[in-house]
Amino acid sequence: MYPRLACTLACAIAAVISQIGDLAASAIKRNHDIKDYGNLIPGHGGILDRFDSMLFTAPAIFFALLFLP
Numbered sequence: 001m002y003p004r005l006a007c008t009l010a011c012a013i014a015a016v017i018s019q020i021g022d023l024a025a026s027a028i029k030r031n032h033d034i035k036d037y038g039n040l041i042p043g044h045g046g047i048l049d050r051f052d053s054m055l056f057t058a059p060a061i062f063f064a065l066l067f068l069p
Contacts, residue, residue: 006065013064014057021056025049 025048029037038046
């Protein structure tokens with residue numbers, strides 16, 4: 001497979017998976033009646049809100065790049 005095509009597929013997968021990760025973290029917060037994950041960054045939902053999509057995206061990209069080429 002061409003490197004440019006593999007990168008394009010990995011980026012497309014990351015775009016979809018990151019949205020799923022963000023929605024999953026929001027669903028967890030909603031189910032437990034939590035407004036923010038922390039107080040370190042006031043008004044932004046805490047540190048975990050900055051990285052919640054990465055929790056899903058990083059493993060997905062790792063395995064996509066492992067199996068795509």
